[in-house]
Amino acid sequence: MKNVTLRQLRAFVAVAQQSHFGRAAAELHLTPPAVTMQVKELEKEVGLPLFDRDSRQITLTLTGEYLLTHARRVLAELKNAQDMVARLKKLEGGDLVVGMVSSAQHFLPALAGEFRTEHREVVVRLRVGNREQLAAWMRDNELDLAVMGRPPRELATRAEPFATNPLVLVTAAGHAFARLELVSAHQVSMETLLLREPGSGTRAAIEEYLRAHHLHLGTTMELPSNETIKQAVIAGLGVSLLSLHSIGLERRLGLLAVPEVEGMPLLRRWYLVKNHARTLSPAAEAFRYFVLENAAARLQAAVAVTDPGAATADHPR
Numbered sequence: 001m002k003n004v005t006l007r008q009l010r011a012f013v014a015v016a017q018q019s020h021f022g023r024a025a026a027e028l029h030l031t032p033p034a035v036t037m038q039v040k041e042l043e044k045e046v047g048l049p050l051f052d053r054d055s056r057q058i059t060l061t062l063t064g065e066y067l068l069t070h071a072r073r074v075l076a077e078l079k080n081a082q083d084m085v086a087r088l089k090k091l092e093g094g095d096l097v098v099g100m101v102s103s104a105q106h107f108l109p110a111l112a113g114e115f116r117t118e119h120r121e122v123v124v125r126l127r128v129g130n131r132e133q134l135a136a137w138m139r140d141n142e143l144d145l146a147v148m149g150r151p152p153r154e155l156a157t158r159a160e161p162f163a164t165n166p167l168v169l170v171t172a173a174g175h176a177f178a179r180l181e182l183v184s185a186h187q188v189s190m191e192t193l194l195l196r197e198p199g200s201g202t203r204a205a206i207e208e209y210l211r212a213h214h215l216h217l218g219t220t221m222e223l224p225s226n227e228t229i230k231q232a233v234i235a236g237l238g239v240s241l242l243s244l245h246s247i248g249l250e251r252r253l254g255l256l257a258v259p260e261v262e263g264m265p266l267l268r269r270w271y272l273v274k275n276h277a278r279t280l281s282p283a284a285e286a287f288r289y290f291v292l293e294n295a296a297a298r299l300q301a302a303v304a305v306t307d308p309g310a311a312t313a314d315h316p317r
Contacts, residue, residue: 004045006078009071011038012050016068019058076141083281093121096283099134099146100126101201102226103243104270107299108147115290122283132199138275144284146273147291149201149243156276160288163296166244166265166303167205168258172236178257185213185262192219192238194229202226205266206241213263230256241266244303270295 014024015035025032043050050064060068079095086094100108105128112124129137135152137143151159169188171177177187189210195203210216221238223229229240230247234255244265250256272291274280280288 001045004042005038006075008038008042008045009074011035012042012064013068013071013075015039015051015058016060016064021058072140072142079141080279083279083284086281086283094281094283095123095125096281096287097125097127097142097144098287099137099143099148100128101131101134101148102128103149103202103246104147106243106246106248107295107302111291111295111298112287114294115287118290119283119286122286124287130197130200134273138273138278141275141278144274144278144280145288148271148273149268150204151271151273157273158276159271159273160292161269162272162292163270163299165268165270167202167241167268168244168247168265169239169261170230170233170242170247170256170258171239172234173254173257175236175239175257175259177239177259177261180259183259183261185210185215188239188261189213189215189218192221193217194221194223194232194238194240196226196229197222197224201268202241202243205268209241209263209266245299248302270299 010028011024011030011034014027015021018024018027021032021035021039025035028035039050046063046067048063049061050067052059052061082094098108098112109126112126116122116124127137127143131148131150131152134143134146134148135155138146138152138157139155149165151157169177169183177183177191193206195206197203207217219238221232223232226242226246229242230250232238233240234250244258247256247258251258272288274284274288
């Protein structure tokens with residue numbers, strides 16, 4: 001494998017992550033034939049197939065799985081070297097990879113856009129995953145920073161809170177809860193609760209909320225994303241606990257309601273997290289400073305537009 005190139009490794013890792021040559025090509029800003037050629041050349045160099053192409057979905061062979069681990073390490077070390085050189089040159093250019101949980105999609109891209117107006121030499125790449133995926137990406141040094149509601153305990157990290165994250169019960173606009181002055185915790189437990197997968201922040205929060213009121217989960221429906229949950233709530237399939245920052249559009253359109261509920265909102269925080277062992281590049285440090293300085297005010301202003309009486313850390317409802 002003496003003749004393996006970095007372009008081949010980047011193409012291989014992108015296809016492995018996307019399970020699709022076309023999406024990998026879009027991520028790398030290459031054509032699908034170019035990505036296919038790089039992977040074939042790598043397979044020729046390795047001497048064994050890296051992907052199983054017989055099934056409908058592209059999957060890694062056993063050789064591919066082993067090589068992926070080493071390829072990620074090589075690319076991560078190269079990124080560390082690039083960051084070190086950038087620090088020596090006092091530059092703020094280069095790539096910045098930021099991971100986020102799905103509920104942060106409603107504010108982080110806008111913040112990244114504002115950051116880019118001040119730092120045009122920085123290429124910002126956003127990756128969306130659940131809490132476990134973000135922890136794995138940080139462990140593999142694939143992220144500079146991550147935005148999430150609960151920092152991982154299984155990894156040594158530096159987690160800095162930058163804004164309040166109010167979690168609220170959401171219902172369809174015509175739901176009976178929307179007409180009540182106050183919904184009790186017991187009433188919440190009797191509803192069909194639409195939840196994310198075990199380990200997600202909102203699921204852990206609603207389970208903790210019910211335990212605090214000596215109640216248990218009743219009927220539940222597990223759904224793969226917050227967007228799917230919102231559509232299911234709008235359709236009347238149940239109620240859910242979501243970040244207030246993620247439902248602004250649906251509230252403005254009158255599709256979702258946020259009734260007054262006993263013991264809510266549940267006030268959590270947004271955290272900016274990095275692998276403790278990773279040294280941030282100048283670009284990452286600049287983005288960290290920008291988020292810590294600006295995010296809280298931006299989020300509070302956005303919530304105030306949707307609901308002037310919404311909760312904040314200093315003024316809970």
